[in-house]
Amino acid sequence: MKTFVAMKGFIQIVFLFLSILGFGQELHRLDSLKKVLKYQINETDKHNLLVLIFDSYLYENLDSANLYKNQILEFSQNDILKKMDAYGLASKYHYYKYDIDSSLFFTKKALDLAIKIDSDSLQANNYRRLAILYSRKSDYENAEKYGKRALEISKSIGDWNLIASANTMLGNQFYKKNNYDIALKYYLKADSIHSTNRDKSRFAAMVYDNIGSIYAELKDERALRYIDKAFTTYSHIDDQEGRNYSYILRAIYYQTVGNNEKAIENLETAKEFYENYGNSFRTKEIYGRLINNYSSIGEYQKAEKYLKKSESLISDSDTNESKLELAMNAGQLYIDQAKYLKAIDYFNDALSLIEGGVTNFQLSYIREINKGLAKSHEGIGNYKLAYLYQQDQLSITDSINKKINVELTKDLETKYQTEQKEQEIALLKSQSELAEQKQKSQRNLLLGGIGLTSLAGLFLFVLYQNRQKTNKKLRELDVAKSNFFANISHELRTPLTLIRGPLEAQLEQDDLNPAEKQNLSIAKNNTERLETLVEQLLDLSKLESGHFSLQVSNGDLPGFLKTLSESFSYQALQKKQLLDVVISIDDDHYWYDQDVLQKIVTNLLGNALKYSPEKASITFCAELEAEQLALSIKNTGVNIPKEELAQIFNRFHRAHENETGTGIGLALTKELVELHKGRIIAESRLGSVIFSVKLPIAESAFIASEKSVTIQNYKPVYNVSSVEVPFKVITSDQSVPNGEQPILLVVDDNTDVRTYVSSLFDNTFHIIMAENGKTGFRTALEHVPDLIITDLMMPEDDGLKLTQNCKMHNATSHIPIIMLTAKAGDENRLEGLETGADAYLTKPFNNKILKQTVNNLLENRKRLQERFSKEVILTPKEISIGSHDERFLNALQDVLDNQLVESNFNAEAFAKALGMSRMQLHRKLKALTGQATTEFIRSQRLKLAADLLKKSNASVSEIGYTVGFNNHSHFSKCFKEHFGVAPSDYMHS
Known part of the structure; x- marks a missing residue:
């Protein structure tokens, strides 16, 4: 016992001695700590020593830190608090190692333990870590979610350290979105909290780093002031990694303001540390900036050296962000060396690494890529493409500048320090005093009444727990029910398609006898009833899950109601019923949601007609009452008891027991009325039933998010409802020879749907099929079809991804795409069309509409062929085509301008110049111009020759040789075949 006490005293002396040293003389300190570990000490002291040694190595050498991290994990398994601490340290180690997935794994384990022991502060800390890690993985949705959760808990417990850290982390999210003014607000708030509490920790230094980074981006000298403050703080706590990171930030500032020599000096200093430290992420960042800076001052050999080093560090497990930055650095290096073709390759590689659509987090990357591509294409004389890329760059630059709000950001620090800082300090003090007073009051109350309230408290606690469990189970059941309705509704659409399609095909037969036609009509009517039920189930699930949002717009209300009722x-x-419609509303425009109002009126009028006997009268009235629409639907011949009326709007309740029905319609109607901020009542009197509805229709009744917004920058696409070309589908006796048949690619994960859709076109198309979007894209590249019909929801890649891939690739960007889907609703239709689909049909679809859609898309393509075939110079701007096809045609014209007149320019050289296979180019040109590659080259040469014959004084043979014909007689023959006259006659005509 005496030995243990003496040993414990010795350890305390060692810790006191080390703290007096102020963490100086790092090597001596670590040796001392390791010696203490050899003594027989208790588990708590040993754990503390291991943590101290780990922390010391963490910012100096990650390999050494790893050894002690593993010891801490092994040592801490029997104590939940030590285990949680060990998981946190392991997460920190993997973060600095830039092994983000492993860091996430340990953070989640630590969070589970924090939840288990119900510790708010530990939960907040782990939510903060999760936010940082998800941000590193570019998962900004999760990053923002966990960041807000961390800040919420931190504020509730009044932990200033966690509040400051959460503010820093949220600032990082807005910094990455280029919202510098909002990011700076969060950083300055965190700085205020650290300053108030006289904190000189690594977290305080990191706030200075972040503020310095913003000012560096703005080329503001205040960047150096904050970077120096961070460096001083890191030096105070002997943080080697932090000090060297300050060198990187200084280099970024000097690079931004064009002082490349100073940037290199700071980067070379930081490089020596990070190469030995073991953090590949920072090492790659340093190499990338050294490439840029050495290239900027013309030291290309050194820049090339660091490019090779960077490439050697990149692995398959690296994030797209790392690969993207490497490609951009290489592209800039080759621009500086005037190696423009190599630069284009690297910038195109960078562009391919941009994930998904353009987001706030990718704007800066895409701006720099467009800038590089513009310079590169200008360097090789491709001024058209250079201009296009430059316009894209300027557009994105404007967007970024709007987000940055430079003047506001620069003035924000002063304003914040004079106004907000004092408020934050006062708030923190008041929170602290309030928390202290609250603790005292709670303690006194607890001690004074513990004897009287213990039993009551226990009873209430058990009751509360049971109620919470019951409510949780009810919520889970409600969510499961809504999901079930949504999923079963989507699943029903595919078999409905396979039932309705063949029924419609049979009903179109001329040789059906009356009985067969009647039976098929009954079956078709019942599929339509089933479709209505599916729509109602989907609407209910949307309403329950909160995904059915109000979208009112200013429209012709009386005209809309008149059309609906008629x-x-x-x-x-x-049914020999009398329908009387009375609409007493002035001809004017009012605010309402067309979809919601249509469902309300349709359900109520449909029920009134359905449940009224023959010769009954149904009255539909609509009028205005104090900026509200008052609807009344009255039907005679029926009566509903009062007890039934009380339940008539309940789901699955049927007031008419003798009638069939689901009992969904009126329940849905009531929820839609309430969604539209209205009310509905039902009355039954004197052999009639009356439903009365009141809905607000004034603009002031709705908030901004409930108003329908016109989408800007939305390029109109093909719409099935506005067909201009007469409906012509080739029948079986008009079949085209198989070798000349157009190719149709059908992509659907359901074998029956693929087979059925293929059967509709098997006489007019050569059909190829694929079971998902990934296989479909490979098939499209291999065969380059004339048209694609695809499902939306599929495993692997879905229809949206397939459409995006096809529209982005030169070989397939021209292909019209029809998207079939079980997901109804304007938001789903809009998502499909925005991705590039040319038409969007909801299952179960109408066969005629599908065929008509296919026919019109092909007719539109034929018009383009006719237009292009007449042009000597391709002018895509004058023709309505997609931006990807426009870019392809610009590139094609550039190749023709530079190589068409070469006698050895053939189909193979043409395809190579455009980066495509011969087959892909053949199919592409056939679709756009109606000509094979060889025919297209010859026709372009002949058009150019015809132009020269009119404008030039050269002889016919000279012009023939000029445009690439080696043989004079062959040139004359081809010219006469194409224009109908000999070249000499054409010259003098």
């Missing part, structure tokens, strides 16, 4: 006239006529 569509029921035929149904009333069939």
Whole structure:
């Protein structure tokens, strides 16, 4: 026992001695700590020593830190708090090693333990770590979610350290979005908290780093001031990694302001540390900046050396961001050396690494890529493409500058320090005092009443727990039910397609007898009823999950209601019912959601006609009452008891037990009315039932997010409802010879759907099929079809990804794409069209509409062929085509301008110049111009010759040789075949 006490005293003396040293003389300190470990000491002291040694190595040598990290993990398994601490240290180690997935793994394990022991502060800390890690993985949605959660908990417990850290992390999110003014607000708030608490930790230094980074981007000298403050803090706590990171930030500032020599000096200093430290991410960052700076001062050999070093560090496991930056650095190096073709290759590689669409986080990258491509194409004399890329760069630069809000950002620091800093300090003090007072009050109350309230408290606690569990189970059941409705509705659409399509095909047969036609019509009517039920289930699931949002717009309300109500006239006529429509609304425009109002009126009028006997009267009235639409639907011949009326809007309740139905319609109607901020009541009196609805229709009744917004920059695409070309589908006796048939690619993960869609076109197309978007894209590249019909929801790559891939690739960008989907709704349709689909049909689709859509897309393509075939110089700007095809045609014209007149310019050389295979180019040109590659080259040469014959004084044979014909007689023959006259006659005509 005496030995243990003496040993414990010795350890305390060692810790006191080390703290007096102020963490100086690092090597001596580490040796002392390792010696203490050899003594027989208790587990807590040993754990603390291991943590101290690990922390010391963490910012000096990651390999050494790893040894002690493993010891800490092994040593801490039997104590939940030590285990949680060990997981946190392991997460930190892998973060600095830039092994983000492993860091996430340990952080999640630490969070699970924090939740288990119900520690708010530890939960907040781990949510903060998760936010940082997801940000590193470019998963900004999760990063923002966990960041806000960390800040919320931190504020609730009043932990200033966690509040400051959470503010720093949220600032990082806006910094990456180029929202510098918002990011700086968060950073300055964190700085204020650290300063108030006189904190000189690594976290405080990192805030200075972040503020310095913003000012470096703005080329503001204040960057150096904050970087120096960070360096001083890192030096105070003997943080080697932090000090060397300050060298990198100084280099970034000097590079931004054009002082490449000073940037290189700082980078070379940091390089020596990071090459030995073991953080490949920072090492690659340093190499990349050395490439840029050495290249800028003309020292290309050194720049090439660091390019090779960077490439050697890149592995398959690296993020796209690392590969992207390497490609951009290489591209800039080759621009500086005037090696423009190599630069183009690297910048195109960089562009291919941009994930998904253009987001806030990718704007800066895409701007620099466009800038590099513009310079490169200008360097090789390709001024058209250079101009296009430059315009894209300027557009993105404007967008970034709007986000940066430079003047506001530069003035923000002063404003914040004079106004917000004092408020933050006062807030923190008041929170601290409040928390202290709250603790005292709670303690006194607890001690004073513990004897009287213990049993009551236990009872209430058990009751509360049971209620919480019950509510949780009910919520889970509700979510599961909504998901079930949504999933089963989507699943029903595919079999409905396979039922309705063949039924419609049979009903079109001329040789059907009346009985067969009646039976098929009954089956078709029931598929339509099933479709209605599917739509109602989907609407219910959307309403329950909160995904059914109100979208009101300014429209012609009386005209809309008149059209809706009159569509029921035929149904009333069939049952010999009298439908009376009275619309007392001035001809004017009012604010309402067309989709919601249509569903409300359709459900109520449909029910009124359905449940009323023959010769009954149905009255539909609409009028205005104090900026509200008042609807009344009355049907005679029926009566509903009061007890039934009380439940009529409940789901799956049927007021008419003798009638079939699901009981969904009225429940859905009530929820839609409430969504539109209205109310609905049902009354039954004197042999009639009356439904009364009141809905607001004034603009002031709706908030901005509920108003339908016109989408800017949206390029109109083909719309099935506005067909201009007459419907012509080739029948079986008009079949084209198989070798000349157009190619149709059908992509769907359902074998029956693929087979059925293929059967609709097997006489007019050569059909090829694929089971998912990934295989579909490979098939499209291999065969280059004339048209693609694809499903939306598929495994591997879905229809959106397939469309995006096809529209981005030169070989397939021209192919019209029809998207079939079980997902109804304007938002899904818009997503498909924005991705590049030319038409969007909801399952179950109408066979005629699908065929008509296919026909019109091909007719539109034929018009383009006719237009292009007449042009000597391709002018895509004057013709409505996609931007990717426009870029392809610009590149094609550039190749023709430079190589067409070469006698050895043939199909193979043409394809190589455009980076395509001969087959891909053949199919592409056939689709755009109607000509094979060889025919296209010859026709372009002849058009150029015809132009020269009119404008030049050269002889016919000279012009023939000029445009690439080696044989005079062959040139004359081809010219006469194409223009109908000999070249000499054409010259003098």
